[in-house]
Amino acid sequence: MLRYLAARLLRALLTIFLVVTFAFFVLHLSGDPAMMILSADAPPESIAAFRAAWGLDRPLWVQYLNYIAHALTGDLGNSMRDGRPALDLVLERVPATLSITLPAFALKLGIGIPAGIYAALHRNSTADRLTMLLSVAGFTVPSFVLALVLVLVFSVQLGWLPSAGSDQATSVILPIVTLGVAGAAILARFTRSAMLEVLGQPYIRAASAKGLSWRRVVVEHALPNAAIPTTTIVGFMVGTLIAGAVVVESVFAWPGIGRLLVSAVSNRDLAVVQAILMLVAATMVTSNILVDVIYGWIDPRLRSKGVVDAS
Amino acid sequence: MRAEPPAGSIERSAVARFFVAWPPLTLVALAWIALMIIVAAGADVLAPYPFTKLDLRARLSPPVFMGGTWPHPLGSDELGRDVLSRLIMSIRLSLLIAFFGTLIAATVGTAMGFVAAHFRGKVEAVILVLIDFQASMPFLIIALAVLAFFGNNLVLLVVLMGLNSWERYARIARGLTLSANEQGYASAVRQLGASNFRVYGLHVLPNIASTLIVSMTITFPETILLESGLSFLGLGVQPPLSSLGNMVGYGREYLTRAPWIMLCPAFVIVVSTLSISIVGDWLRDRLDPTLQ
Amino acid sequence: MTALLEVSGLARQFRVRRGAWPFGRSATLHAVDGVSFEIEAGRTLGLVGESGCGKSTTARLVLGLTQASRGEVRIGGEKLPPTGSAPWRAMRQRMQMVYQDPLSALDRRVRVGRQVMEPLAIHGIGASGERREKAVAMMEAVGLAPHHFERFPHELSGGQRQRIVLARALIVDPQLLVCDEPISALDVSIQAQVVNLLLDLQARLGLAYLFISHDLRMVRQVSHEVAVMYLGRIVEQGDPDQLFATPAHPYTRALVSAIPVPNRGARRRLVLAGEPPNPVDRPAGCAFHPRCPFAVARCRAEIPELRTLADGRRAACHLVEELPQSWAA
Numbered sequence: 035m036l037r038y039l040a041a042r043l044l045r046a047l048l049t050i051f052l053v054v055t056f057a058f059f060v061l062h063l064s065g066d067p068a069m070m071i072l073s074a075d076a077p078p079e080s081i082a083a084f085r086a087a088w089g090l091d092r093p094l095w096v097q098y099l100n101y102i103a104h105a106l107t108g109d110l111g112n113s114m115r116d117g118r119p120a121l122d123l124v125l126e127r128v129p130a131t132l133s134i135t136l137p138a139f140a141l142k143l144g145i146g147i148p149a150g151i152y153a154a155l156h157r158n159s160t161a162d163r164l165t166m167l168l169s170v171a172g173f174t175v176p177s178f179v180l181a182l183v184l185v186l187v188f189s190v191q192l193g194w195l196p197s198a199g200s201d202q203a204t205s206v207i208l209p210i211v212t213l214g215v216a217g218a219a220i221l222a223r224f225t226r227s228a229m230l231e232v233l234g235q236p237y238i239r240a241a242s243a244k245g246l247s248w249r250r251v252v253v254e255h256a257l258p259n260a261a262i263p264t265t266t267i268v269g270f271m272v273g274t275l276i277a278g279a280v281v282v283e284s285v286f287a288w289p290g291i292g293r294l295l296v297s298a299v300s301n302r303d304l305a306v307v308q309a310i311l312m313l314v315a316a317t318m319v320t321s322n323i324l325v326d327v328i329y330g331w332i333d334p335r336l337r338s339k340g341v342v343d344a345s
Numbered sequence: 346m347r348a349e350p351p352a353g354s355i356e357r358s359a360v361a362r363f364f365v366a367w368p369p370l371t372l373v374a375l376a377w378i379a380l381m382i383i384v385a386a387g388a389d390v391l392a393p394y395p396f397t398k399l400d401l402r403a404r405l406s407p408p409v410f411m412g413g414t415w416p417h418p419l420g421s422d423e424l425g426r427d428v429l430s431r432l433i434m435s436i437r438l439s440l441l442i443a444f445f446g447t448l449i450a451a452t453v454g455t456a457m458g459f460v461a462a463h464f465r466g467k468v469e470a471v472i473l474v475l476i477d478f479q480a481s482m483p484f485l486i487i488a489l490a491v492l493a494f495f496g497n498n499l500v501l502l503v504v505l506m507g508l509n510s511w512e513r514y515a516r517i518a519r520g521l522t523l524s525a526n527e528q529g530y531a532s533a534v535r536q537l538g539a540s541n542f543r544v545y546g547l548h549v550l551p552n553i554a555s556t557l558i559v560s561m562t563i564t565f566p567e568t569i570l571l572e573s574g575l576s577f578l579g580l581g582v583q584p585p586l587s588s589l590g591n592m593v594g595y596g597r598e599y600l601t602r603a604p605w606i607m608l609c610p611a612f613v614i615v616v617s618t619l620s621i622s623i624v625g626d627w628l629r630d631r632l633d634p635t636l637q
Numbered sequence: 638m639t640a641l642l643e644v645s646g647l648a649r650q651f652r653v654r655r656g657a658w659p660f661g662r663s664a665t666l667h668a669v670d671g672v673s674f675e676i677e678a679g680r681t682l683g684l685v686g687e688s689g690c691g692k693s694t695t696a697r698l699v700l701g702l703t704q705a706s707r708g709e710v711r712i713g714g715e716k717l718p719p720t721g722s723a724p725w726r727a728m729r730q731r732m733q734m735v736y737q738d739p740l741s742a743l744d745r746r747v748r749v750g751r752q753v754m755e756p757l758a759i760h761g762i763g764a765s766g767e768r769r770e771k772a773v774a775m776m777e778a779v780g781l782a783p784h785h786f787e788r789f790p791h792e793l794s795g796g797q798r799q800r801i802v803l804a805r806a807l808i809v810d811p812q813l814l815v816c817d818e819p820i821s822a823l824d825v826s827i828q829a830q831v832v833n834l835l836l837d838l839q840a841r842l843g844l845a846y847l848f849i850s851h852d853l854r855m856v857r858q859v860s861h862e863v864a865v866m867y868l869g870r871i872v873e874q875g876d877p878d879q880l881f882a883t884p885a886h887p888y889t890r891a892l893v894s895a896i897p898v899p900n901r902g903a904r905r906r907l908v909l910a911g912e913p914p915n916p917v918d919r920p921a922g923c924a925f926h927p928r929c930p931f932a933v934a935r936c937r938a939e940i941p942e943l944r945t946l947a948d949g950r951r952a953a954c955h956l957v958e959e960l961p962q963s964w965a966a
C-alpha cells in the first residue's frame with residue numbers, strides 16, 4: 035500500500051509538472067504581456083524596459099528554467115499588475131471561494147446521495163421518475179442560467195436576497211444554491227445507478243435469500259458496495275472545490291479564485307494565471323490520490339496487488 | 346376455445362407497443378432535435394430580420410406572450426434587434442460549434458485509443474499520461490487561459506471544444522480494443538492476415554460504434570454547455586457573431602427590464618441539452634449489446 | 638524430406654512486475670522455454686499439459702502471433718517472417734488457427750457467410766462472385782447448410798460456430814491448422830462430431846494439426862504423436878499409445894493416472910501434491926521436482942535434457958530408467 039501510494043504521488047507530481055509546463059508555454063507563446071499591460075501605443079523604450087524588468091527579453095527556455103527553479107522554492111513570481119507575489123494574491127482569495135464551495139459540497143452530498151439511494155430502492159416509482167427527471171434537468175441547465183433565473187425570482191421579483199456582491203450575510207445563499215443543485219443532480223443520478231448495479235448482483239439476492247431483513251441487506255451489503263463507484267465522483271467534486279465556481283463567481287460578483295482567474299486572464303497577468311492553474315491542478319491531483327486511498331480502504335480487492343501482466 | 350380478442354385491443358396493444366419502443370418523452374426530444382436541426386440549416390431563410398438590423402423605434406419591446414406585438418414575436422433588445430432572428434442565428438452557431446467539437450473529440454479520441462491499444466508499451470503510457478492530464482484539469486480553466494491569450498477565433502474555439510472530451514473516447518476505444526485484441530474477433534481477423542485498416546476500420550470500429558455514439562450524446566450537451574459558459578464569460582464567441590451563451594451573457598444586463606433577452610436563449614440551451622440527454626439514455630438502452 | 642513445421646529451441650519470456658510500479662521488482666516469466674518439435678504434412682501432434690504450462694503460448698509462437706524470444710519456426714523450410722509484416726500476413730494462407738471459444742473469435746456484427754469469405758478478400762483470392770460460391774462450398778464441406786450463410790454468430794449453436802471458424806480457416810487452403818483447445822468449450826455431445834470432422838478433413842485435405850488440449854483421451858484419439866508440457870518445457874514426447882500405456886516421466890504418469898477409467902481395481906494412482914508452481918518462481922533443476930515423489934538431490938540441481946530412450950520415445954528425467962516399470966501401467 036505504501037509503495038502504491040508512493041507511485042501515485044510520483045504520478046501526481048508528474049501531472050502537476052505537466053500542467054505547469056503546458057501553462058507556461060501556452061501563456062508565453064500566445065502574446066506579449068507588455069503590449070497588453072502597457073497598451074500597444076506605449077513608447078518602445080518603456081515596453082523594452084518592462085520586458086527587461088520581467089525577464090521577457092530572454093530566450094523562452096531560460097525563462098522556463100528560471101520559473102521552474104523559482105517554483106521549486108515556492109516563489110511563483112509576482113503579479114505584473116500590482117507587483118505583489120502571485121501566490122499571496124491567489125491564496126487570499128481561497129477563503130472566499132471555499133465559503134461558497136464547501137457549503138455547496140455539503141448540499142450536494144446531503145441531497146444527492148439520499149435522493150439517489152431512495153430512487154434506487156423505489157425503482158420505477160413516481161418518486162424515482164421525478165428524482166431522475168429533476169436530476170437530468172439539474173445537470174442540463176447551465177449554472178449561469180440557473181443563477182440568473184434564481185436572481186430573477188429571488189432578487190428581482192421577490193426582493194428577498196441580494197443579486198450580487200459579498201457585502202451582506204445573505205449574499206452567500208444564491209451562489210451556494212446554484213452550485214449545490216447541479217452537483218446534487220449529478221450525484222443523485224450516479225448514486226442511483228451504482229445502487230441499482232449492486233442491487234442486481236447475485237450476492238444481494240443470496241443475502242436476502244438466506245433470510246436477512248431487507249434493511250440489513252441494504253445497510254450491510256448494498257450500501258458499502260455502492261459506495262465504491264460513488265467515491266470516484268465525490269472525489270472529483272472535492273477536486274473542484276477551488277476551480278468549480280468560475281462561472282458562478284462571475285455571475286454573483288463573488289470575490290473568489292474564479293473571478294481572479296477571469297480578470298487575470300483578461301489582463302494577461304501571467305504569474306497569477308499560472309499560480310491558479312498550479313493550485314487547481316494540485317487540488318485535483320490531491321483529491322484523486324485521496325480517492326485512491328479511500329478506495330483501498332473500502333474495497334478489499336485492491337488491498338493486495340498481485341503480479342501485473344506486462345509484455 | 347379461446348375467444349378472439351376484440352379488434353380494439355389489438356390496435357391498442359400495437360399503439361402501446363409503439364410507445365414502449367418509442368417513449369413519448371423520447372419522441373418529444375427527437376422532435377425538438379429535428380426542429381433545432383431545421384432551424385440551424387434554414388437559419389438564413391427562417392430569420393425574419395437580419396440579426397444585426399436595428400429598429401430603434403421598437404427597443405426593448407416584449408415578446409407576444411408578455412404583451413408584445415407580432416413584428417417581434419420574441420421581443421427585441423435595447424437596440425431594437427429582433428430576438429427571434431438573433432436566436433435563430435445563435436442556434437446555428439452553437440450547434441455548429443458543438444457538432445464539430447464533438448466530431449473532433451470522437452475522431453481524435455478514438456484514434457488515440459486505437460493507437461494506445463495497438464502499440465501498447467511506451468506509446469500507451471504517453472497517451473495514458475495525457476488522459477490523466479486532461480482529467481485532472483477542469484477544462485473550462487484551460488479553455489479560459491488558451492482563449493484569452495491566443496485571442497478569439499472561431500476555429501480555435503471549435504478545436505478547444507473538441508479537445509474537451511477526447512479523453513472519454515480514448516478510454517472507451519482503448520478499453521474495448523484491448524479486450525478485442527486479447528482474445529476476441531480482432532486477433533482472430535488479424536491472424537487471418539488482415540491489415541490494420543481492416544482490423545480497426547471494418548471490425549473493431551463497427552463493434553464499438555454504439556458505445557461511441559452513446560458517448561457522443563453525453564459530450565454533445567457538455568460541449569454546448571462549455572461553449573455557452575465561455576461565451577457567457579465573454580471569452581467564447583465574440584460579437585458581432587452571436588451564440589446562445591453570449592446572448593444569455595448579454596441579456597444579463599437587462600435582467601430586470603427585459604428578462605426575455607436572457608430567457609429565450611436559456612430556454613433553448615436547456616431544452617436542447619435535455620433532449621439530447623433523453624435521446625442518449627434511450628439509445629443506450631436500445632444499443633446495449635448485452636440486451637441483444 | 639523436411640517436415641512441414643519445424644520448431645527448434647523456441648522460447649518466450651515475459652517481463653512481469655511484482656508489486657506496484659515503479660518500486661516493484663521486475664521478474665522474468667519463462668512461458669515457453671526451449672521447445673522443439675516437428676510436424677509432417679498430414680500428421681497431428683498433440684500437445685498436453687495443465688493450464689499455464691505454456692501450451693497456448695506455444696501455439697501463438699508457432700503462428701507468429703507472439704514474437705519468440707529465442708528459437709525459430711520454419712514452415713516448409715521457410716523461416717517465419719516478423720509478426721505483422723507483409724510476408725507474415727501472406728504466410729497466413731499456409732497456417733491457420735481454430736480457437737477455444739468460437740463465439741469470441743467471430744465478429745458478432747457480421748453475417749457468418751461474409752466472415753467465411755473474408756480471408757479470400759484479405760488475400761485477394763478470386764473475384765467476389767467466386768468467393769461466395771467458394772464460401773458456400775466450404776461451409777458445406779464442414780457440414781453447414783447454405784441457409785446458414787446469412788446468419789449471425791449468436792444465432793448458431795456452439796458446434797455450428799466452431800464449424801464456421803473451421804470453414805474460415807480452411808478456405809485459404811492452409812497446410813497447417815493450429816487447434817487451441819478446439820472442443821473444450823463445446824457440449825460433450827458435440828465434441829465427438831467436431832473431432833470426427835477434424836479427422837475427416839485431415840484425411841481429405843492432407844492437413845497437419847497442432848492439437849492442443851488438456852483432454853488426454855481426445856488427444857490420444859486424434860494424434861500421431863504426443864508431447865507433454867510442464868512449465869514451458871516438453872517433458873515427454875512419443876507415440877500416443879506407448880506414451881499413455883507406459884508413461885515414462887513421473888509427470889506423465891500422474892496425468893495418465895488421473896484419467897478416469899472404469900474398474901480401476903488395484904491400479905495405483907499417483908496424486909500430485911499442490912498446484913503447479915508459479916512460472917515466475919520456476920524451481921531450480923527439474924521444474925517438477927517439488928511435486929515429484931521420486932525426486933533426488935540431482936533433480937534439484939540439474940535440469941534434465943529431453944533425451945531419446947531405448948524404446949524410441951523421448952523424456953526429460955534423470956531417473957527415467959531407474960523408476961519402477963510396473964508403476965501406473
